[in-house]
Amino acid sequence: xxxxxxxxxxxxxxxxxxxxxxxxxxxxxxxxxxxxxxxxxxxxxxxxxxxxxxxxxxxxxxxxxxxxxxxxxxxxxxxxxxxxxxxxxxxxxxxxxxxxxxxxxxxxxxxxxxxxxxxxxxxxxxxxxxxxxxxxxxxxxxxxxxxxxxxxxxxxxxxxxxxxxxxxxxxxxxxxxxxxxxxxxxxxxxxxxxxxxxxxxxxxxxxxxxxxxxxxxxxxxxxxxxxxxxxxxxxxxxxxxxxxxxxxxxxxxxxxxxxxxxxxxxxxxxxxxxxxxxxxxxxxxxxxxxxxxxxxxxxxxxxxxxxxxxxxxxxxxxxxxxxxxxxxxxxxxxxxxxxxxxxxxxxxxxxxxxxxxxxxxxxxxxxxxxxxxxxxxxxxxxxxxxxxxxxxxxxxxxxxxxxxxxxxxxxxxxxxxxxxxxxx
Numbered sequence: 001x002x003x004x005x006x007x008x009x010x011x012x013x014x015x016x017x018x019x020x021x022x023x024x025x026x027x028x029x030x031x032x033x034x035x036x037x038x039x040x041x042x043x044x045x046x047x048x049x050x051x052x053x054x055x056x057x058x059x060x061x062x063x064x065x066x067x068x069x070x071x072x073x074x075x076x077x078x079x080x081x082x083x084x085x086x087x088x089x090x091x092x093x094x095x096x097x098x099x100x101x102x103x104x105x106x107x108x109x110x111x112x113x114x115x116x117x118x119x120x121x122x123x124x125x126x127x128x129x130x131x132x133x134x135x136x137x138x139x140x141x142x143x144x145x146x147x148x149x150x151x152x153x154x155x156x157x158x159x160x161x162x163x164x165x166x167x168x169x170x171x172x173x174x175x176x177x178x179x180x181x182x183x184x185x186x187x188x189x190x191x192x193x194x195x196x197x198x199x200x201x202x203x204x205x206x207x208x209x210x211x212x213x214x215x216x217x218x219x220x221x222x223x224x225x226x227x228x229x230x231x232x233x234x235x236x237x238x239x240x241x242x243x244x245x246x247x248x249x250x251x252x253x254x255x256x257x258x259x260x261x262x263x264x265x266x267x268x269x270x271x272x273x274x275x276x277x278x279x280x281x282x283x284x285x286x287x288x289x290x291x292x293x294x295x296x297x298x299x300x301x302x303x304x305x306x307x308x309x310x311x312x313x314x315x316x317x318x319x320x321x322x323x324x325x326x327x328x329x330x331x332x333x334x335x336x337x338x339x340x341x342x343x344x345x346x347x348x349x350x351x352x353x354x355x356x357x358x359x360x361x362x363x364x365x366x367x368x369x370x371x372x373x374x375x376x377x378x379x380x381x382x383x384x385x386x387x388x389x390x391x392x393x394x395x396x397x398x399x400x401x402x403x404x405x406x407x408x409x410x411x412x413x414x415x416x417x418x419x420x421x422x423x424x
Contacts, residue, residue, distance in 0.1 A: 044197030073169035095359030110394025126207030129158030158184025186216035240329030
């Protein structure tokens with residue numbers, strides 16, 4: 001991991017982070033385009049072939065799981081783990097329960113506008129798979145959709161050797177979701193965006209994924225809605241005072257283990273602290289069960305930054321806009337932090353607890369998208385519905401002004417449409 005001196009190498013640090021993000025996208029864009037073209041020409045056959053290639057299918061499985069198969073997979077989970085999943089669902093539901101946006105009525109003399117929020121009809125929850133199982137991501141996507149009132153919720157997830165992961169199956173059962181598909185990767189995003197064979201077209205796609213999934217989501221936006229670009233995970237830790245090197249090391253490992261493309265960084269005001277964290281990471285890496293993934297992420301996208309001015313450090317972090325940020329030390333500095341998806345404060349608030357049990361959503365913007373969007377919530381599954389009515393007095397009062405504007409813009413029929421209503 002490279003160590004930067006913030007005040008001397010500010011621009012170089014930002015270039016390292018931004019170029020790393022751009023490099024990832026360039027590398028995956030070409031591969032994703034090939035996947036899209038294959039689906040456009042070969043349809044459902046391409047989905048089967050991709051699953052054989054990347055998920056080691058030994059035969060052709062139905063893309064949608066039957067109810068009895070889902071139950072059998074879920075039955076493999078111990079009761080104590082079912083209780084853990086129930087607890088997570090309960091906490092996420094409790095936090096998101098108050099997020100449904102209220103409607104409003106706007107009144108002005110001669111005008112009534114009524115705004116309400118209605119849910120999308122069909123939403124897909126993408127659940128990552130591959131090298132790990134993520135029932136937590138299923139919960140984070142499905143619970144807000146259910147609170148919003150989405151009528152049809154579909155789930156899709158990679159199925160290694162054709163088998164859905166038991167914990168994902170159990171979470172589906174607990175959430176009452178029956179429309180579950182064994183598809184992963186960019187091909188799943190395209191399939192549910194277009195409607196391919198037995199795979200239905202949806203209105204909204206949410207859920208985190210690897211860089212290929214996120215590039216596909218970027219590509220289909222406009223054909224369907226997406227939550228955000230929530231790709232390879234990111235964490236920046238800001239220590240305004242030295243803090244447990246062991247805790248910092250494990251926090252950085254906790255996000256690096258998601259993906260070889262994950263980005264993790266530490267800002268510390270103490271050179272000695274940075275050295276201690278580095279030594280602890282070298283000592284602890286041997287006991288990490290996902291050592292290979294962690295080492296590659298740290299090698300490619302890990303960094304440590306020594307700073308002298310905390311406000312300058314916060315300025316850099318706002319420019320980076322990481323998915324997660326931990327602030328340990330002077331919590332008053334949190335007022336200046338604007339753009340991370342979530343900020344975790346204090347010595348006990350590890351990002352890993354936010355991933356699982358706090359109740360806040362862990363589907364968060366990455367790649368700097370936190371500068372213009374926020375994490376997944378109930379309102380992401382809704383759209384504003386607007387009903388407008390004006391009376392004759394309002395039309396008479398403002399109609400001529402509107403006609404004049406139509407002439408200014410060169411849109412003749414606009415003005416004539418207004419004049420025709422005035423004559424009624």
